[in-house]
Amino acid sequence: MSAARRHPAVRGRLLVDEPLAAHTSWKVGGPADRYFEPADREDLLAFIAGLPAREPVTWLGLGSNLLVRDGGVRGTVICLHGALDGLAAAGDHEIYAEAGVHCARLAKYSQNQKRAGLGFMAGIPGTVGGALAMNAGAWGGETWPQVIAVEVVYRDGRAEWLSPGDFQTGYRHVEAPSGVLGFLGARFRVGADEQGEHERVTREWLARRKATQPVGKPSAGSTFRNPPGDHAARLIESCGLKGRRIGGAEVSTLHANFIVTENGARAADVEQLIQTVRDVVRDKTGIDLQPEVRIIGVAA
Template sequence: MKRNKLSDELLLKLKDVIPESRLLINEPLSKHTTFKIGGPADYLVFPASMDEISAIMIITKQYGIPVTVLGNGSNILVRDKGIKGLVLKFGSEMSYIRHTDASISAGAGAMLADVSCYAAKHGLSGMEFAVGIPGSIGGAVFMNAGAYSGEMCQVVTAVSGVCSNGNIQRFLPEQIQFAYRHSIFQNNGCIICEVELTLHKQEKPAISQKMDEYTFRRESKQPLEMPSAGSTFKRPPGNFAGTLIEKAGLKGLQVGGAQVSMKHAGFVINAGGATAEDVLLLIKEVQRRVYEDSGIMLHPEVRVIGEE
């Protein structure tokens, strides 16, 4: 980012709120995404509380600076020119997990697998489906993540977030507008900060057995050893994206360093040195050839963000 008076003023304001150890400038986002792809962020900030996020939103609004939430960096493809403005990524301070009876509260940065394992440890059922989903709970709510017939909408009872004006707001399920891979947070500009779940008590061995089964199924079928953003395409009605891609003979199809996984055709992986442009070109080619083969248009599940 080119330095100017505005950026210097903004930086000073941010340093009043965030210590320099949690504020990075021109940071390559390839270091912070599961795809290992992405250009630099003008500012990358690791907030420690909702109050800090509120203060940041007020400052960025004052200076007209866009804010992007990266979360854990999964399910995201950052373009090669990076992201202008300020990027928020939740660190350990926003990754807490605690419970009372059958309710769990988790900071938006808490990993889904950690929340799932925490619930199991305390004999709480309902989060088993999430044990292998590679992402944070905030990102999971944002896109209503799901697997094995489970979805976040089934367990979320409230979400606390910070809106663009800096106000802290609590959202109830009917306000969240959950749908397939969708929530209100994709449209309202509010940043998910804390998630409240309501689960139910069950014997620990039964919970563990289900989690072990899901883990085995995921590890045996998905290319978890390679950088990716998880499932690349949404599931088309009455079908599976991976099945359609495989039937079209596209396993192993490669553009630059981006490749359709040989292990699971529903995943585009970074086979080595892939750029965002490689991934986008490969996605378009897969869409074109699957449509030619089956008449079904696949739609990306991975979110593409950043400068074109």
């Protein structure tokens, strides 16, 4: 049971020893030393400004691309989902979204505004902040090609708008300028969709996802990046790994690039299964699959 400690400078929820299994889509993971859910943007900036200079900070959205080891995370975990959730259309060619907005909600908002360009976000099971941090993508679309500008926060609590040219981005990879602590939001480029064509295509993608992926089971989405010219799922399945289990973790029998968990699973089960898949695929095909998920924290 985590105990609440209220800092006089913040209005949000500040907990100690908060179990992160409750905040990750795999439903595994140890506690955070400190866990903070800001009340709003100003509360977040004040909290960051008051942190010790060397305090480790980990950002959390929906915990959908994250494996937290069983020993938990040292320092402070900041969860933006439910706090920074602003959305707004700016003219015909731009939509602003704060970092805590669910990507699927951004896609739906864009659809309701009859705007095209962000439909792929419906296939990303995370928040805008997480999508910016890793250049998340789905169905052939990626986050950063749609970015006009991003708002970042520095260690001293100062916020600033930067352009995409200030960052180095690639496939599931983003390098921020020195001193940037995290993302607060972004302005996204969109176009017109008056005839609803992009809405139709998005519905088809979602239906296909529901039919081919283990939606509803604890997972972190795609576990491995697709290697150039191939698909991780094809390689894993070709090596006979569908259904391979370690403890409470299993390679999905529906989609081989998903690892799912059951009640009682440990983060160590998932991490060992990830390594087993990498070893088998490398031994049989010569390809070293790279995890798409982040693995953080310390072992139990």
